[in-house]
Amino acid sequence: MRIGEVAAAAGVSTRALRYYEEQGLLSSVRSTSGQRHYDAGAVERVHWVRALYAAGLSSKAIVGLLPCVHTGVATEEMIGQLSAERDRIDAQVRELAATRDRLDDVIAAARATAAGRSCTDVEAAAS
Structure with a gap:
């Protein structure tokens, strides 16, 4: 999915997605033309990140917890x-x-x- 599609599906701005990437909360792969492409789980991940932010967690805390959330390990x-x-x-x-x-x-x-x-x-x- 491209950045605009993820942003629309997750209800966030493209700027928020770029911020999440800067913080290590989300990752994308760049196309040869430099466009960001996200995997199918990106929207769910953005929803989870937003929920954790809403609960008062910092981006640093979220980064530390996301591997556990996604792998169960x-x-x-x-x-x-x-x-x-x-x-x-x-x-x-x-x-x-x-x-x-x-x-x-x-x-x-x-x-x-x-x-x-x-x-x-x-x-x-x-x-």
Whole structure:
């Protein structure tokens, strides 16, 4: 696949793909005319890289983990790193869930206020 095709299929810019290559997250083969060509797994790999970025991993961390992700073979160090990243993400999920729950309380209080009840009444009932 050419760079534009991968970019369109993965929902990213061609600039993002070039950046991923610079970081060692993605590779391509150059044609004789210099065009980048990617293998069939490139789109899935880009999706995975984006998911890991969204989870807060750095490109350096992702580079270290990708071989394990794609081959299923990992060193003890990789397993430790994967476990540490999972634990960090679990903590983020707990924090986000607590924030969501608090927002639910604020929304309920705001709705109650709009319905003629005070926020304090709703907070007291929620406690």
